[in-house]
Amino acid sequence: MDPKDQPGGPGGGPGGEPTGPGGPEAAAPACYRHPDRETGIRCIRCKRPICPECMVSASVGFQCPDCVRQGGGPVPAPAGAPGGASGAARVPRPWQRGGGGPGPAPRGDSRPRTLAGGVVQGDPRLITKVLIALNLAVFVLVKAAPDSARLLDDLVMVARFPSYPQPIGVAEGEWYRLLTATFLHEEVWHIGLNMLSLWMLGGPIEALLGRARFLTLYLLAGVGGSVASFLFADPLGASLGASGAIFGLFGATGVLVLRVRADFRPFVALLVINLIITFGWSGIAWQAHIGGLVVGTLLAAGLVYAPRRHRALVQWGTCALVLVALVVCVLARTAALT
Template identity: 40%
Template structure:
């Protein structure tokens, strides 16, 4: 039984029992993941897709066009791409002499004037420990699970923004809560950000939160195990950052607020870099 008091504009016009926060870029109606077809910008509904095909020139699609069409039917290509890039970087980490790990890992000192390389706050997300193979396996498995849930719901560009901003927030968490000489790598901060965003979205959708809270609590608690060599600071920072991104995406989902959405996401990114820089400099006495 559906909630009679719910806002019906948040339900798919073709499947009234399915709640969604994605709008067709042409007609503006709400559509669920099953009804979405990827467009150059955003997604479009089946009716608008039929109209577009009816007016398009009749040509035989090339192989690449067919691949793009298959991806447009809902495959989480950003999730798969992130997993593929991370796996490639992991293989490169094993090649002697390349120095991939040394070039991309993060430490708070890189947010200061001593060694100004702030981009490492994001590049470190694509690194993993070569001495602990389970590190990358668990992270990529979790990315696969939450990516398949969130990417169709948010859209590819928004999902990518969520992942990268969460990774940045995880690095800022290390700056704020860890020693300035701490060195970190891994996708855990970004993945905790996906969890944080999913919590925010599930609460809005009215889903059962018990199992999700238990999963989140267990994963956070693991970071506090003595000798585990896990950065709970990155987990906490990523979780907070992801929740904020999820909230922004929910509150600015309508087409009329797209500019506000982009502005808020850029503003959050700038604020995170500023916090990381100010706190890192304060901790090492650069002020």
């Protein structure tokens, strides 16, 4: 049962506090082990709120450390159900407000929500898995193509290359390259490292943001990396790879670590290592890395720090503003190159 629908006084809230559309807005629940950290994720078994530090991946969703230690036993009945498989009545939990009896029907959408307001899904890594599969499929298809080199030339990010029978590049109107380049890789080690990073970073971020917000952040960060290459790299040089999107996930991870007040030091160490590789290894398009990092950080801040009352407006408005800014940058650079 949703806490706001527990009985306890007239109007549905303790002491008569109204919980309907006109009442005060409920605060996000705090992790049961870290009361100073707000979270939108709950243990799939006991339903207690858990922060990223306390999440333990399960076959479906996440469990808290206590349930993992105890192991076994049936999963509690869904909120509001008269009982579980045994028919026993649901016992009120100490973190729930009000009593444990049946209350009024939930108002509006009462589905569990993530920290950013997305719907909690059964598979919190679905989009991450789809993105990895898509990158791998593109890699295999390009390698297997009869004219692989020509196909890469048609899809990589290049600003303006005039030596073809006709000029090619983003400045010549081929804007699709800003996105297609983010799904291309030339070497096995390149796609291997990027997909490993996507798996490690993507799952936790997807669980905290929700599918739609995570996918939007990933794609815009990837495009942001391509736009940065278009702006600052050699116009004749080509760039490709998911690294811009991956660095966008690094930026988002930093914002989320701050948001849930977790230890920031491991993130800083990992980011510094990746930045050293970015600037110390020749042949890496550092512009794409920095562009993705900046875009991912800005988007994550807009997604997780949006006020609850106007959350959707602020979140999608932030995404729209970032997209408009990227378009303006492309137009300005195109004017300078043509």
